Amino acid sequence: MRMLKNNLGYPRVGPRRELKKACEGYWSGQLSRSALFMAATQVREANLQLQKDAGVDLVPCNDFSLYDQVLDMSLLLGAIPDRYTPVVTDVANNAEIDLYFAMARGYQRDGLDITAMEMTKWFDTNYHYIVPEFKAHQTFRIFSNKVFAETGAARHFLGHVPKPVLIGPVSYLLLGKEKEAGFNKIDLIKNLVPVYVDILNKLQADYQVEWVQLDEPFLAMDLTEAQQQAFHYAYAEIKKNCPHIKILLTTYFGALGDNTALATGLPVSALHIDLVRAPQQLETVLQALPAEVSLSLGVIDGRNIWKNDYEKSKTLLQRAVEVLGSARVMIAPSCSLLHSPFDLDAEVKLPDEVRNWMAFAKQKLQEMSELHAILEGNTSLLLANQQAMEQRRTSTRIHQPAVKNRVAALTEQDATRTQPFAARQRLQHARFKLPLFPTTTIGSFPQTADIRQLRARWKKGELTQAQYESALEQATIEIIRWQEAVGLDVLVHGEFERNDMVEYFGEQLAGFLFTTNGWVQSYGSRCVKPPVIFGDVWRPADMTVRWSSFAQSHTRQWMKGMLTGPVTILQWSFVRDDQPRSVTANQIALAIRDEVVALEAAGIAIIQIDEPAIREGLPLRQQDRAAYLEWAVKAFRISASGVQDQTQIHTHMCYSEFNDIIAHIAAMDADVITIETSRSQMELLEAFAGFKYPNEIGPGVYDIHSPRVPSVAEMEALLEKAAALLPVKNIWVNPDCGLKTRAWPETKAALENMIAAAKAARVKM
Ligand code: GLN
Ligand code: ZN
Secondary structure (H helix, E strand, C coil): CCCEEECCCCCCCCCCCHHHHHHHHHHCCCCCHHHHHHHHHHHHHHHHHHHHHCCCCECEECCCCCCCHHHHHHHHCCCCCHHHHHHHHCCCCCCHHHHHHHHHHCEEECCEEECCCCEEECCCCCCEEECCEECCCCCCCCCCCHHHHHHHHHHHHHCCCCEEEEECHHHHHHHCEECCCCCCHHHHHHHHHHHHHHHHHHHHHHHCCCEEEEECHHHHCCCCHHHHHHHHHHHHHHHHHCCCCEEEEECCCCCCHHHHHHHHHCCCCEEEEECCCCCCHHHHHHHHCCCCCEEEEEEECCCCCECCCHHHHHHHHHHHHHHHCHHHEEEEECCCHHHCCCCHHHCCCCCHHHHCCECCHHHHHHHHHHHHHHHCCCHHHHHHHHHHHHHHHHCCCCCCHHHHHHHHCCCHHHHCCCCCHHHHHHHHHHHHCCCCCCECCCCECCCCHHHHHHHHHHHCCCCCHHHHHHHHHHHHHHHHHHHHHHCCCEECCECCCCCCCCHHHHCCCEEEECCCCCCEEEECCEEECCCEEEEEEECCCCCCHHHHHHHHHCCCCEEEEEEECHHHHHHCCECCCCCCHHHHHHHHHHHHHHHHHHHHHCCCCEEEEECCCCHHHCCCCHHHHHHHHHHHHHHHHHHHCCCCCCCEEEEEECCCCCHHHHHHHHHCCCCEEEECCHHHCCCCHHHHHHHCCCCEEEEECCCCCCCCCCCHHHHHHHHHHHHHHCCHHHECEECCCCCCCCCHHHHHHHHHHHHHHHHHHHHHC
């Protein structure tokens, strides 16, 4: 039995985020170019060594990147926007790497001020890529040498040829954006494919490369006719002009679905499919796969931290072997391991029982070879794995019957407020007596170095609990006094006690754990350390009541309670794979609901449940969206519906477009929603207006991502626009989002102007 072990990509920030530190050192001028390259080489070589030791047959190269793999492609293909020309021509100062970082981060030097390229989310992950920019007569040529250099270096290091990884031509175009009118980016395929042909031929001629991995994740998405044609065209051309290179066509993040015939019809040597997201597709793909084409089975979850269930994977692999023969079967992770944290062995604080359920990137490499051994008849490895799985299925650490029963007993009534919005609005207006255009903020005030230091010292044990809390109380009282003085209508406590809007709750909920080193790249040098939801979630004690009631007791104005919603907590964590996401969402929803009810009982009359991540959870395929929206909206409603009708529920959402989900946003039935709109000049409000959105709404009137202070007139104009679109009695006035990343001077100045704009609007409208 000879199945190839095929790895698709490896995390590149380094086990201790060495690359992050090197890049940031280089950007700040503290580290030389050669020191940066040295750090990069060390990460690459360590990764290759790990994969070699684990017996990986197809070891990826060019999966490494100093910033982003899509930006690497733009540089390789010479798709460099014209505004960077001065950086290219300033050869005295710059190397290719400076052009590269200029495209990623912008360029301010020698009187030049060139903006960075746009960044957006990589499919439904939390990784962000740099969006390629295309003009109407976009041309391509081999510009960067990186893929060749890394292939040569990896070949030298490994002593055999590696497998270069490139984003496939169709997906590369679809990831980009037309920056001029009058053309469709997919039509650039004819200009683009000849450059791919040159690259592939050069890889083969100069480095004797056998396999090349072309990532085409769009094969698992909805495709138009023209996009399908582009696939046919591109792969036929590649086959014709590079007949001897073996193409590993790689798909992930979903099922091929209606693209199965397209994908299996392309003239390639192997196809990779994601069997973690879509195990059901194996049978149809096996039936459709032409003779001679190999199949890479993505059975190991590249996007989560759980140990592989060998029994399940074995069944899939055996079935493939039965149909194709072992020579045509490859064992692989579902997608690049980029989305997994580095090494479980570095987690010294985890209880052994829990550790035994988990696998990070390094362990996933091991899983490939263990699966291989199991298919060859090793029973002890299988047995040990079955024991771990069985333990996880029955562990009392995970399974809380009371939580499961409560979720099972949920009814429609639990997800519904007592009276419809119109009746609630009357009660609330009578109770709160707020002016027209009431002003508020989204929750956080600047998390200054002082506040962060305070928390760090407390965590290190340098401050007692009492000292820490009294310093936080001081900060909270100060911000309450300031809000009163400046004339805000609904106050917040400032969130000074919170490190992060998900972590703060995860740390207090049962069913969550936190890793010490479980970093995953988010963009560039930025990494996140998502909490792990490993067990049934419940709320052992009040989480925010202490701070909200403290704050309310120091003012006669309304103090808004502040919570993170169930969908956002789910979306920004590593989630259990042993039950549907919807069930986990409902467990979190009930925990948040308990907190909402506790806040109400403690005298908090206005409670905000933030859900910035609702939209980003939207499935990639159209056909899966309705089901997601249904349970996501329901989870929010469960969290919000335990209160009396005179209690006002707010929600908040940022970085979202609402057009296609407006009915579902309305179905959340929050009494007030605050949204990010200022950068779109209120354009995002049109969805609400068109839908005749009935509830109250606070369109953000200023951008909190920049230190710029908007003028009163500017914000007044935005309010006028809003008033033209929505009933005046429904409009709130607030910034786009929380203020925690801002400094005090601009925060105070901007809010003063915002309040002046609201007052002017009250007089005029
Ligand atoms: N209440 C949070 C804050 O103000 C909301 C943050 C967010 O939407 N991302 O910081
Ligand atoms: Zn926000």
